[in-house]
Amino acid sequence: MSSLEQTARTPRLRVPYITAYDEEIVAHPLTFVWSPEATDGLKLSYVDAVPQDSxxxxxxxxxxLHRRxxxxxxxVNSIRQRNAMLRLLCQVCGESAVGPDGRVSWVLADDPDDTSTSKGYTNAPPTCAACIPEALVACPRLRRGAAVYTVGSAExxxxxxxxxxxxxHGPVETQRNAVVPLDAFWRLEYTLAKQLLVVLDDLRPMPLDR
Structure with missing residues (x-):
């Protein structure tokens, strides 16, 4: 799993599209509300919830999303990460990562046989071909070892x-950074989602001059 980290020692590199800014992070009170659609009648919500929250x-x-x-x-900015996954946007520049052949370029921190991708999912959005060299320089995890692919689809x-x-006394957090599949309805209803996980299909190694 990777979020393209940078440090102050690399000031000339861009701030990746999915990176969060400190003024974007805000606290909103959570509560549980009754819902007839929920598995056990309850679901996690904001006190002032709006439909776009779910x-x-x-x-x-x-x-x-103002990047101030x-x-x-x-x-990672949760909304930009989710947007990059659903729209197949580059996690560095925010532009489309879909190539002329319709395939999507993707950089994974290690070979899929050795990471969470072997379980069928990843939280790392795609990276367009133009930004791959920069990503490999900017991210310490990718510098330690990365595999580059083109992908047929991501679900x-x-x-x-x-x-x-x-x-x-109100909602109590009991687990951080839990992986919750979309078919685990009860757990989803009790989860504050931070990143979208996708399944990659038809991975093909992508030649890359380092």
């Missing part, structure tokens, strides 16, 4: 998020 069966972390403040190099698999439970 997607794919889960409540999503609220973050701004200091970049939080190790953090939502689940979310990476924090699991909450209702108590008499």
């Amino acid at each position: 997607m794919l069966g889960a409540l999503w972390s609220r973050q701004g 403040g200091r970049p939080e190099w190790k953090l 939502p698999y689940g979310v990476l998020g924090d699991f909450w439970r209702p108590t008499r």
Whole structure:
């Protein structure tokens, strides 16, 4: 799993599209609300929830999209990450990562046989061919070892998020960064999603001059 980290030692490199900024991170009170569609009648919600807060069966972390403040190099903006996954946008520049042949270029931190991709999913959005060299320089994890592919398709698999439970004193977080498949309905309804996980299909090694 990778979020394209940078440091102050590489000031000439761009801030990746999916990177969060400190002024985008805001706290919103959570609650559990009754819902006739929920598995056990309850689901996690914001106190002032709006329909846009939920997607794919889960409540999503609220973050701004204005890209103001200091970049939080190790953090991902949840909305931009989800947008990159669903629209196949490059995680570095935010433009389309779909090539002329209709295939999508993707950089994974290690060979799929050795990472979560071997389980069928990844939280790393695609990287367009033009940004791949920059990504390999900017991200320490990719510098340690990366595999570059073109991908035939990517389908939502689940979310990476924090699991909450209702108590008499309000919602209590019980697990961070849990992997929750989209068919785990009860867990989705108790999860604050932070990143979208997708299944990659038809991976082909992509030649790359390093």
